[in-house]
Amino acid sequence: MNRLILLVKTQGLILKHRVFRLRKGVLFKGSLLGTLALLFIAGYYLFFHRIFSYLDSIEEFPLFFVLGLTERLLGMVFLASFSMLLFSNLLTSIPTLYLSRDLDLLMSCPLKRGNVFFFKWSGSMLNSSYMVLIFSLPIFAAYGRVFEAGVFYYLMLGGIMLLFILTPAAIGGVVSLSLMRFLPAKRIHQLLTSLGVICLVIIVVLIRLLRPEQLWNPGSAENFTNMLNRLTVPSSPYLPSFWATKALLFARSGDYVSLSRYLCFMLAAAVGTIGLLLIIARKIYYEGWASAQESKKKPHRLREGTILDRSIRGVLKRVNPIYRALLIKDIKVFLRDATQWSQLFLLGALIFIYLFNIKNIPLPTPFFRNIVSFGNLGLGGFVLAAVAARFAFPATSVEGKSFWIIHSSPINYRGFLWSKFFLFVIPLLLLAEVLVYSSNLLLKVDRYFMTMSLGTIFLMCVALTGLGVGMGALFPRFEVENYAKIAVGTGGLFYMIVSLVYIAIIVGLEVNPVYLHLSRQLDPHFGGWAYSIPFYGGVVLISALVTWLPMRMGVKALRRYQLS
Amino acid sequence: MSSPISCEGEMIELSRLKKRFGGVVAVDELTLNIRRGEFFGFLGPNGAGKTTTIKLMAGLLKPTAGRMRIGGFDVVEQPLRAKSIIGFIPDRSFLYEKLTGREFLVFIAEVYGLEPKSYKPMIASLLKEFELTPWGDELIESYSHGMRQRLVICSALIHHPQVILVDEPMVALDPKGVKLVKELFTRLCQQGVTIFMSTHTLSLAEELCHRIAIIHRGRLVAVGTREELRKRASIPQTGLEDIFLELTREEDESVNSAGKDTGVNPQA
Ligand SMILES: Nc1ncnc2c1ncn2[C@@H]1O[C@H](COP(=O)(O)OP(=O)(O)O)[C@@H](O)[C@H]1O
């Protein structure tokens, strides 16, 4: 036990150094990010406060309906949190329990293996739970505030959440331990990532198909009881999320007997699963870890190498051989890394939801459809920016610790960066044009709108890619191993902000010509073609500038870059 | 590619090179001239500034002051030309884990502008020489530390560099690998390649190098052939090890009292 405390202390020391030995720039970035996060949480809280207050305030809703509705809402939040917890515990526990670097050291120290396991497992639990807590706690706090809960409620909330995160963490641990007993680590991590992403996609699609917007759109003639029934949350009395919902509701209403009953259920589940976890861990953790060490080194011969190589070379026959070499390398590295390409599933789900939403917007007149198509352009730009933030922005950073190879070779950074640009702009253009074209087809817009939006999204796509690749080179992060983190770092955030400003400017510039076009539809004598030209000219000019300028700055920054 | 070689036949010219990291001066007023075909040893204890010097020459770091010319090309002004004649072998080598060894070598060859006609046989013979042929089609992620080091050495040789900058080459290698690299470097040197090798292993420098520089706390303490270094030391019959220890210790003490006894003139 003493040793366990020592481990925790060391971890605390590392954290302390991280916080107090920050360089100035990092400190600034950190506080900026912290402020943004706080603002976000505050906004999030206020949003749910509004929703609960709204439900509470509508006179014609009977009380039982309001309570039923909030119960269902909370149930949904708990269910979603529970599945997210399970999901993230599964994903983090294998890497932390089996692949983290400090394990070599810990296992060779005179520490009890049980202690090492418990230490790593709790770390993985904290890592995978804090995001879920950040997203769910403001909702419960808002609920308590609106329905006038006392201090007791908030105390209980803490206890409930603590119990609530334990069970999924233990289940995640048990599943990981059992999987690792039979499968080699490297493969399993990739398998899990792909599986996880697919699960996430299914969850997202399911939530979309449930059409939660129906909540806010009650038909006036409808019976409230019917409506409640239509909103059934898939929830069984055996699920911890169900117990947590009940416990929370009883903590507010002050029904201590029922509260303690559900708390007991939760406690029993936590104790039971953790006990099981520790027993299994004692039996198979060390063996699993040892065999994972071997499988890391297991050779993996590539047969597909030549086929892949030849086909890429065939496609890129006319490209300068130096830049072709870079492209071949990037494509191969991407395709062979399951954690990379599996994210494409997410992209697929995104598109599906996007088009599904467009299809379901009730649009009576062509006039409306054109307006929506125009708004769709802005939204499409936003989706594009998000995708570019994930894929194009890290383009330079993915070189990672191997960047010395590029930096010490006679590669011209202009070619280096532009080849990255072309690598991303082509698939992004494909995505953007298909997205806009199909949503415009669904919206049945006229030819003017079709041409205008296809052209605009083309320019946006080029500009957003240039901006992403350029800014990514301006703020490279070669030390980060998980590329998804690069997109949500300070640089990525900055990129998103600049992108949104750019999209707003483009859409703003096009409002005028679009207005003219719509007026012409109502009154064919309305002229003003010439009047549109400067606006479209501005769009082209700004897009060109947004493409070129960041790329140029990125090239200069890379030339100056010092790799130590 | 291009014909460099400045008129005096100096391949590496460092003049008053200086690199500062915040408050730490890692390389201080370093002046060195190294001839074509010379095997130059760069010797110093840990933290002396060897890696920093090599990274400066490879163009990974920018100097705070001073000038560097490699093959007549200024590293700061004409980086691409200088880099194209350098073969750089770092001390810790991070590679593209998801490429195979062979694919990596092809990548490097193409980046240096070679044609498949010339690089294909070159790669095959390098893989064979370094006994990596059976591993050539495995992903690098499955390589051991020593195999990675061998692969990096291969990759630094593909484009027939005129200058090889190598930082602590033997650290990860097994005895066989060490022997291989020693023979290879000696042979390359005879063919006119200039080699700049940093090491903290005295015997290695003694065995291989034509001239040796001793660096301590970023400053050049002594430079010359093995015999010259011995002659200048106070006790003639000692090995290089004693000279090295004496010089670096002397420097430590000279913080308080100006060192003198060795009689070694830092400005060789
Ligand atoms: N990126 C860096 N930032 C700050 N100090 C550095 C950096 N790189 C090296 N140094 C310092 O420069 C000195 C020389 O380091 P280095 O060249 O790595 O030594 P060597 O390779 O001879 O062991 C050391 O004192 C080291 O702490």
Ligand SMILES: [Mg+2]
């Ligand atoms: Mg070093």
